[in-house]
Amino acid sequence: MIFDRKNLDNDTLLAFYKKLLWPRLVEEKMLILLRQGRIGKWFSGIGQEAIAVGSTLAMHPDEYILPMHRNLGVFTTRDIPLSRLMAQWQGKASGFTKGRDRSFHFGTQQYKIIGMISHLGPQLALADGIALADVLAGRNNATLVFTGEGATSEGDFHEALNVAAVWDLPVIFLIENNGYGLSTPTNEQYRCTHLVDKAIGYGMEGRRIDGNNILEVYHTISELAADIRQRPRPVLIECDTFRMRGHEEASGTKYVPQHFFDEWKQKDPLDNYEQYLISEGVLNQNMIAGLKGNFWLSIEQQLEQAFNEPDIIPSVETELADVYKPHDASPIPHGNTFTQKRYIDAISDGLRAAMREHDNLVIMGQDIAEYGGAFKITQGFVEEFGKARVRNTPICESAIVGAAMGLALNGYKAIVEMQFADFVSSGFNQVVNNLAKTWYRWQQGVDVVIRMPAGGGTGAGPFHSQTNEAWFTKTPGLKVVYPAFPADAKGLLLAAVEDPNPVVYFEHKYLYRNISAEVPDGYYTIEIGKAATIQSGNEVSIITYGWAVHWAMEYAAAHPDISIEIIDLRSLQPWDKEAVEASVKKTGRVVILHEDTLTNGFGSEIAAHIAEHCFAWLDAPVMRCGSLDTPIPMHIGLENQFMAKSRLGEVMDKLMKY
Structure with a gap:
């Protein structure tokens, strides 16, 4: 393994070593605790630490990173105390999810980390939305998102990369290719020679690097991040590495030929970097022993601190109260002037009022810009608000719902127009598992409205006429509204925009041009939940x-x-x-x-x-x-x-x- 220090001084090289050593020792301790029965599950990243540590060191502290469940080094390099991480893993109240979710399935705005959900691929689109918010706000930031070689087979991978490319978003998509998706080897996952070759199809730059070389990872990410901060665009990086443990410890490694372990043991990221620093005179055996001793002591102290915290006492009231983000839902009263409007015009009026009221609101959907949407509800919006805020999207419902969530994570509001409510099935996972559960899991509001043109009466058949509200009413964390009159349509839409929780807003297509009524002018809301x-x-x-x-x-x-x-x-x-x-x-x-x-x-x-x-x-x-x-x-x-x-x-x- 060849290391190139470039302009890094000895103190920086040593600091990198400490950042690399710490998660390895934590992992080794976790394996001991697992054998002792003190913890129940662990996803090991041993052998892959250089990717998480090197890439995190390359990012600015105020830039978002979206890691996976084998990226302990991201969390430790961002200096999250081990005691709090352990509290998270043990389901203690001081953890990030109050015992409601496992391992690294959480986010933290304090450390600018957005964790995964178990479905793997959906977080890639969140990175798109986070990066879009930075671009719209004029912040010269990059966003880093991780995925594994297995998740590149998911449709979410394709959708997220395609959107990032079309919109020139400053996202670094990093693939950790460790050879196996649980037990499935790469030759059963894809047919391209290298995953980075997929970058060509999206019109983006791709790099393939040695994921076990911390300096190569650091320099590559540093240089690319610096460039895309100034010239926004996505890049795809494939990091070659190997998983030295099982997918999780219970699964074992018997399905992996022994010669792979023998080969990759020689490429261990910590051992090789350690030998390089010794050869450079930056490190010696006494220093290594001292560092390990101090780290072991700190690990023991912080873990015991977490173990000694009291267990959560279940409370029905607490759990129910934490499904939705609280906010003042007091209705904004309407004025004394009214205009006769069709149902469809009331919705359009509400959208326009929302866009004027909230300069951080972005509308996204298929054909909604110059064309004005399939039903012409956003006709004329581009002329008033510009294409940055009224965004045509590729046909990829999952990525757009995910991007809307990413916008919300980074300080924006988002409205997504499903061209027809039926099509939300292609983005269902993002709605019911990502949007709906985020506040409950780690107390992050998700300020997203999904507009759903629904219902029959137009002879449009099985895929354009469903009224599918029951798909969502049973999902805790979502709010669902379904107005029947023009004034309600406008007032409930504006209430949905005001609400920091995800709202699924049904609007009936038959009513669009078939009913009219007096609608209050100006900005007003109708309380969600009132008949x-x-x-x-x-x-x-x-x-x-x-x-x-x-x-x-x-x-x-x-x-x-x-x-x-x-x-x-x-x-x-x-x-x-x-x-x-x-x-x-x-x-x-x-x-x-x-x-x-x-x-x-x-x-x-x-x-x-x-x-x-x-x-x-x-x-x-x-x-x-x-x-x-x-x-x-x-x-x-x-x-x-x-x-x-x-x-x-x-x-x-x-x-x-x-």
Whole structure:
């Protein structure tokens, strides 16, 4: 192994050695604790430390790094106390996730580190968003994100690199190629000769380096980071290395031929660098022994400090209170002037008001810039706000949702337009596992709104007509709104923008140009989680939302002999239990009406709640009216048959006979 010190003096070389030695000794101690049964799991990075340490040393302290679960050296090089890391690993209250997540699955703004989730690939897109925020803010920063050779097979890898290339984002994508994804060797992972060759396909620069040579890693990252800070663009680096332990200790290493261990043992990053420093006169055996002795003592002290911390005492109240980031949700009142607007225009008006109010708000989506979006909601936005804030995206829902999260991590707000709500399935993981869980896991707000043009009525068939709110209402950490009227559409959209939690905002395509109403001018919000009483009655309650509110109104208008109370939920997560309970207790009969399919639609949750909390006031069974349990068809006759509206009369007749 050839080391090139370049302009590094002896003190710096020695400092690098200390940074490299510390995580190795910590790892060795962790393996001892594992054998003693004092810890339950460990992902070892022994043999790969030069990558984590060298690259972290090359980055500025205020630049973000997004590591993986084998990158202890990132955390230690950023000087996170071992006692706090151990508290995290042991699930202590002083850890970063309060016992809610494992190992390195956390982030910390204090140290500018954003940890992974178990799905590996999604964090690459977060780096895109973080870098985009730096570019928009005029900060000359680079962002470093790690991945393994196995995760390069994921679609998230492709999407994130493609977006970074198209947008010229200053991201260093670093692949740790250690030969195996758990037990799967590289020849079963990809067919290209080297992973760095993939850079060509994205139109970006690529480098392949010796990941076990700390100076080569440091100099390469330093030079590239310095360059892309001034000339923003992404680069791909492949670091050749080897995993000397199992994927995690329980998996063992029997699937790896012994000759690989023999070969890579000779390339050990710590041993080789140590011998180089001895040859340079920077280090000697007495110094090594002294450093190791002091480090061992510090490790023992800090680990015992963490072990001696009290265990977390579970509290239902604490856990429930930490699902969402608290904020003042008091409604911003509207003024006294109103303008007649269509539903679609109210949404556009709300977006424009939000963009004017928040200069750190970015809108992203397919065809939303010059074209104005598939439904022309953002038409004219580029002329007012510019392409930096109104961004056309490649067709890659996962990367764009991830980039929106990255923007939020780095001080921005983001709105993502799904061209159709159906397409969110391609970004589902980012929504339900990254956006939704981040505040609960490590108390980081995620200021992202996802706009979801949803629903049928236009003969668009199974992939453009779903109303898929139930995919999200059961996911803790997400808020879900579904306005039925223009004024609510604007007010709830602005409330979603104000909220520091991720909000899934459903807007019904059929309503876009088919309803109009008076909409307050200016900037105002409607509290998320509050229902509206559309009309009062005392014989039966119809609990509904979205397009179905209008079905209920049509039915009530056609049956003036029945005193019907209509409750428009407006928000589905959280939903207004008090309003629903009050209505049911008043009327004694209830129909829950929604456009979604009947089985496991959101109405099931409402029905269960009513049965549990309002049973004594019911004069009849709780009735649900949902759409057929089939995919939504295209043909107008089939679609009409599918819709819950076609069965509302039948359900009401059945209910009123009790």
